Amino acid sequence: MTRCLACNGILKAGESTCYACGDEVPKAVAANPWNKKFSFFINCFFVASLLLTVASFFTDRTPPFSICIAVSVILLFVKRSADQLREKKT
DSSP states (O other), rough: OOTTOOOOOOOOTTOOOBBBTOOOOOOOOOOOHHHHHHHHHHHHHHHHHHHHHHHHHOOOOSHHHHHHHHHHHHHHHHHHHHHHHHHHOO
């Protein structure tokens, strides 16, 4: 059950205008299927960067710890944005 954005009146599924105020009902936009895939890949890269950050403590064959932690923080912000994009409904 949806509500009118102007008057908060209850709208049925098939209505195109609000019965109380006459405003048009906004059309629902289908989510882009690429958003889910992009979010999955970003999550995989984020987990890989965390594992590489932990590995940088124990071996010299990895990039320096400061670079690993910087990449992990950047991927964390990208991950949050990708998750919000995936959950966006309209």
